[in-house]
Amino acid sequence: MSHRSLNLHLVSDSTGETLNSITRATLSRFENHHVVHHRWSLIRSRLQLDRVLEGLNHEPGPVLFTLVDRSLRLALEETCSRLGVPCLSVLDEVMDLLQGQLGARAKEKRAAQHVMDADYFRRIDAMHYVLSHDDGQGTAGIHEADVCLVGVSRSSKTPTCFYLANRGIKAANVPIVPKSELPPELDAPPCPVVGLTIETNALIEIRRHRLRLIGADGVRQDTNDYIDHDSVKAEILSARRLCNQHGWPVIDVTRRSIEETAATVLQLMEAWHARRSATQDADAAADAAARAAPAAG
Missing domain, CATH: 3.40.50 (Rossmann fold)
Structure with a gap:
């Protein structure tokens, strides 16, 4: 059985710890895989995102992201659609579930888990x-x-x-x-x-x-x-x-x-x-x- 090499792009407006943990937990269940991780952290401006999009054009592959800024999300999703690569916001389904259960909207606040509280x-x-x-x-x-x-x-x-x-x-x-x-x-x-x-x-x-x-x-x-x-x-x-x-x-x-x-x-x-x-x-x-x-x- 042949095993494909996969470029996996992890795009975060924070440290990227959440994405790293998720990919580590999921990839551990696949044997003999070869995944090249492209980690893009602290992506908070369009200029920073342009570097991500350039890397994505050069080495296409699925994208997992945690971006709060709507304009950055849209630009990333449009590029993925054009390249024909899957793109997933890993926290959206969890956020939707909790919003429904709590009856409240989540704040659009990047790196909320890293505040100095x-x-x-x-x-x-x-x-x-x-x-x-x-x-x-x-x-x-x-x-x-x-x-x-x-x-x-x-x-x-x-x-x-x-x-x-x-x-x-x-x-x-x-x-x-x-x-x-x-x-x-x-x-x-x-x-x-x-x-x-x-x-x-x-x-x-x-x-x-x-x-x-x-x-x-x-x-x-x-x-x-x-x-x-x-x-x-x-x-x-x-x-x-x-x-x-x-x-x-x-x-x-x-x-x-x-x-x-x-x-x-x-x-x-x-x-x-x-x-x-x-x-x-x-x-x-x-x-x-x-x-x-x-x-x-």
Whole structure:
């Protein structure tokens, strides 16, 4: 079966993140495809659009766009029609559905999701927090965290924390180190604690790669506990046992992407808060009943 090469033009009046995410998600379902991406971001004037149209004339292909300006949309659609290439505004159907359900017209405002509002500053604050509390730093600040990730070295705690920070989540990162105590702040944590684990062989390979990157070629890889199979296996089992003792849920990240791991962390956070809320409601009801009992007597 032959596979065509495809020119795909992504035209946005903002950063293009939405289009990149949509195409990444959809193209991942096609095997052996060859797609040449032409990314045109921050297209906000006719002069900027003319560069897009010139590129489209030179290398025709389907167009996905997110343009708010009606005159720019019309010019792009007319050129696509003349060239006989499909052209799709990826947000129109979603916008129409929501307008119908909400009974209100959407504002014609470009890059509305990137405004510097409270949510934006919350994400920036979360990013600063992660930088200050990475790999066991600043453990006294765990009381400010929304979630705390624990696990052995190189179990993807740091990238997961940064991904969560982009969602506005303050994530602390505490390594579980053999023969070392956990910080006392985790004895009664004020936030959910989630353990990350990984299969032994996968972790060894990641650690070997890490050693090569930092120029640790002189390390005897057959005796170094950091990558010794039995030592690493024991380290992983010990960390998992520790999580079980504390009742912390554990996520196996061996075959998960960072995005999938972060999504599971968010689900576990929701479950933790739901249980905590139910416990507080039950305690409040018990207190109320206790106070009412003497009055009834």
